Amino acid sequence: MKRTVAKKGYTAKDIRAVSDNPEWTKNDFAKAKQFNEVFPAMRKGRGPNKAPTKTSVTLRLSPAVLEHFKAAGPGWQSRIDKALVGIVKRKAG
Structure with missing residues (x-):
């Protein structure tokens, strides 16, 4: 059986040793501006x-269908939509 060793967290000393950012002073905080002002x-x-041409929905798909579309990489949601649109057009036409 493999034993796990608890990892210790970083101490303030560790953070200071690798930090390029100096501690903020009261003067720094006084001069600070809000993000939306900057x-x-x-x-x-x-x-x-x-x-808007599409409607957001929640849909449960079988793992096989999801794996098939995700295997081709990013854009799998659009490929599923395209396949479903094709089915709808064939049924309507």
Whole structure:
């Protein structure tokens, strides 16, 4: 049986030894500005779609289906959507 050894956490001394950032003084805190004051143009989150064409849903898929689509890499959700759209068009046409 393999024994596990508890890992000790980092101490303040460890952090100081590898830190390039000096400790902040009261003066530093007094001069500090809020993020949105420094970067006012930055948006929070993704924001609304220009032309929402899809609806967000929760869907349970079998592991085989998920593995098949994920095996081709990123974009697997779009590939599932494309496959389902194809099925709908064939049934309608």
